[in-house]
Amino acid sequence: MSIEKKIVLCGFGNVGRAFARLLDAKQDDLAARYDLRLRLEAVADIGGGAVADGAGLPPGRLTDFVETGGAVEGFAHYGRPGLKTADLLAAPGADILVETTPTNLKDAEPARTHFMAAIDNGVDIVAANKGPLVLDYRQILDRAREKGVQIRFSAATAAALPTLDVGRLCTAGARIEAIEGILNGTTNYILTRMAQEGCRYQEALGDAQALGIAETDPTLDVEGLDTRNKIVVIANALLDLTLDPGAVDTTGITGVTPADMAAARKEGRTIKLIGSARRTPDGPVIRVAPEALPADHPLAGVHLSEKGISYDTDTMGRITVTGGHSSPTGAAAAMLKDIIHMVKFRI
Amino acid sequence: MSIEKKIVLCGFGNVGRAFARLLDAKQDDLAARYDLRLRLEAVADIGGGAVADGAGLPPGRLTDFVETGGAVEGFAHYGRPGLKTADLLAAPGADILVETTPTNLKDAEPARTHFMAAIDNGVDIVAANKGPLVLDYRQILDRAREKGVQIRFSAATAAALPTLDVGRLCTAGARIEAIEGILNGTTNYILTRMAQEGCRYQEALGDAQALGIAETDPTLDVEGLDTRNKIVVIANALLDLTLDPGAVDTTGITGVTPADMAAARKEGRTIKLIGSARRTPDGPVIRVAPEALPADHPLAGVHLSEKGISYDTDTMGRITVTGGHSSPTGAAAAMLKDIIHMVKFRI
Numbered sequence A, B: 001m002s003i004e005k006k007i008v009l010c011g012f013g014n015v016g017r018a019f020a021r022l023l024d025a026k027q028d029d030l031a032a033r034y035d036l037r038l039r040l041e042a043v044a045d046i047g048g049g050a051v052a053d054g055a056g057l058p059p060g061r062l063t064d065f066v067e068t069g070g071a072v073e074g075f076a077h078y079g080r081p082g083l084k085t086a087d088l089l090a091a092p093g094a095d096i097l098v099e100t101t102p103t104n105l106k107d108a109e110p111a112r113t114h115f116m117a118a119i120d121n122g123v124d125i126v127a128a129n130k131g132p133l134v135l136d137y138r139q140i141l142d143r144a145r146e147k148g149v150q151i152r153f154s155a156a157t158a159a160a161l162p163t164l165d166v167g168r169l170c171t172a173g174a175r176i177e178a179i180e181g182i183l184n185g186t187t188n189y190i191l192t193r194m195a196q197e198g199c200r201y202q203e204a205l206g207d208a209q210a211l212g213i214a215e216t217d218p219t220l221d222v223e224g225l226d227t228r229n230k231i232v233v234i235a236n237a238l239l240d241l242t243l244d245p246g247a248v249d250t251t252g253i254t255g256v257t258p259a260d261m262a263a264a265r266k267e268g269r270t271i272k273l274i275g276s277a278r279r280t281p282d283g284p285v286i287r288v289a290p291e292a293l294p295a296d297h298p299l300a301g302v303h304l305s306e307k308g309i310s311y312d313t314d315t316m317g318r319i320t321v322t323g324g325h326s327s328p329t330g331a332a333a334a335m336l337k338d339i340i341h342m343v344k345f346r347i
Helices: A014-034 A059-067 A085-090 A111-120 A131-147 A163-170 A185-197 A201-210 A225-239 A258-266 A328-345 B014-034 B059-067 B085-090 B111-120 B131-147 B163-170 B185-197 B201-210 B225-239 B258-266 B328-345
Strands: A003-010 A036-045 A049-052 A096-099 A124-127 A176-182 A269-278 A285-294 A308-313 A318-323 B003-010 B036-045 B049-052 B096-099 B124-127 B176-182 B269-278 B285-294 B308-313 B318-323
Touching: A003 A014, A003 A085, A003 A328, A014 A036, A014 A059, A014 A328, A036 A059, A036 A085, A036 A328, A049 A085, A085 A111, A096 A111, A096 A328, A111 A124, A111 A131, A124 A131, A124 A328, A131 A225, A163 A176, A163 A225, A163 A308, A163 A318, A163 B163, A163 B328, A176 A225, A185 A201, A185 A258, A185 A269, A225 A269, A225 A285, A258 A269, A328 B163, B003 B014, B003 B085, B003 B328, B014 B036, B014 B059, B014 B328, B036 B059, B036 B085, B036 B328, B049 B085, B085 B111, B096 B111, B096 B328, B111 B124, B111 B131, B124 B131, B124 B328, B131 B225, B163 B176, B163 B225, B163 B308, B163 B318, B176 B225, B185 B201, B185 B258, B185 B269, B225 B269, B225 B285, B258 B269
Parallel strands: A003 A036, A003 A096, A096 A124, B003 B036, B003 B096, B096 B124
Antiparallel strands: A036 A049, A176 A269, A176 A308, A269 A285, A308 A318, A318 B318, B036 B049, B176 B269, B176 B308, B269 B285, B308 B318
16 A cells, blocks of 8 residues: 655755655655655755745755755745744644754754654654754653654664664564674774774874864764763663663773773784673663673674674574664665654554 | 464474473563563474364473473373364464474475465464475465465574564665675584684584584585575565576585685685675576685674674665574574564564
8 A cells, every 4th residue: 555654854964965865766666665655845954944845845956956055945936934843843744754953962952842843743753863862762752652653763873774673673572681882983993993003092083084084073972972872772772771871881982092902902802982781680781981802792893984783682692783884875774764664564 | 452363383393392482481571562462372293293272272381291202292181183284274263373394395395285274274474494485485475465464484594693684674775786694504613613723624514513513414504505595585585586496506615625715814815605696787696605705794704603694785885684593492583573573563
């Protein structure tokens, strides 16, 4: 049975535009494989205004327009100056909010307001933005459940690496005892370079910055905060917890020295920044820290900007998944997958 | 909403008994996490007869009874001498056939008859037996679709390693361009020992046999036939093909020499038995052969009896999953997962 869903896209930066491009490129494929039609009904860009059309926007042309310098609200025939995101979500017929505004870890705005407006209007949510999930996970999930609204957030938990799918679907019926993840590509790149070349942290960071892999202010990555945010959301979702991110014991990689690397190598080990969550008799233990993994650890071979996550279970043993593009296209593909799961598989 | 499903279990060998044990052990957990009740309504054992009870059998006690030497049909109060599997599947109320009889790759019997009886009676199928899937994939899937019957076969395609889940669910919306898998633990064990110790094939095989990892007649494994059967089912399912297994170019590991291993190592490579399926401009190419993987290949670190599969996609990049118990419990856990997917997630 053919299904059509109307999409409101919030945020039109790299990830939002990659999602629009994907809607354009995958249109025929989605119809053929999943009998699914996704109509882009509105786009709201932070600072760029909004466009909306009940009959559907042309995602490819809109993206071209913005990538050649236009503001969303200037898009011919479709721009709606003054229109607010809240209005878009309250519009009759909006089915899915795709949230790609920049993550804000102070108060989660504006995504938090978008989430709440969507929930109150019965609009399902697919998010790349992790702010509201890190800061208000339980409140948001409970409120969504109350209103019968679905929320998916693969793209917020390591983009195209299927962290949550493996922990919830591939291991259904098994009990997850422990989770270990290399969840941040920037820090894994830096540690890999240090391990391979024996260079110092500052040198590897400089190279990563020159390559665009690390940001000018790399704090969020190198202090382990991005890894912490992801393991918090993953552990909340899979171990049914309500973690306070500020209370998670978090050590980044700025203190890792060439001597540490050499000592690890001497023991056949390799240092990786690991976000982990374990059940223990005293309750769950969540932490982020550089760990010296033995050579036969399934994450020991995850190098450079690659990521990976490993689940230890009671009946299936250990299952590890690695890879998946970290690019805007990878994040967009993860959101498209979430929509297919929600609409067609009813997962 | 609480759901109850009545199960007919065919085959009560290692995998069938592990499944019964799991039903017993996971009963409360399934109710709590998935609001799901699985009732074991009947068990048919090849050569051991059948037991059935409309009110449900006690899976733990039945397994104890058989493991201490009893025949299924001798189980007090429940045995039903002379009862045939076909009768069990035609019984009103049977919901799911769990097929764990030994795989037969000549004519797929008796599993083929069980599959057909289940389909004709509207009973969904969860299979560990790969015979009917390897020999008659399209015919069975088409007939099931016609009758509205669901078929799941995770356990037939590498047990607890979630080969099909990753290729169908985690990558939904992406296009799979290529699949590469280490799908047989026995051959991977032998190749790993040869690589690590420089020993000959015969020596490593002997060790594997002594450890119970290889069978007395190891033909199916070492000639690549088990790998071929799995990649055929996986490629049929994920690339929508109808492959003739006999036509797949298949080379096993019996010809791999210490000299080959040394030459590979010299180039930083490691030899693995790879089952692969690729889309090419001239159509799909499926093959099984030892391949010298570079050190940074995501399957290069899959050692000993471990397995793994790697998917190359258009929008998500490459995603690789490794691990998962190969034991009877791992296969049973994969079947339990299939049931949860089918019943609760409606995947």
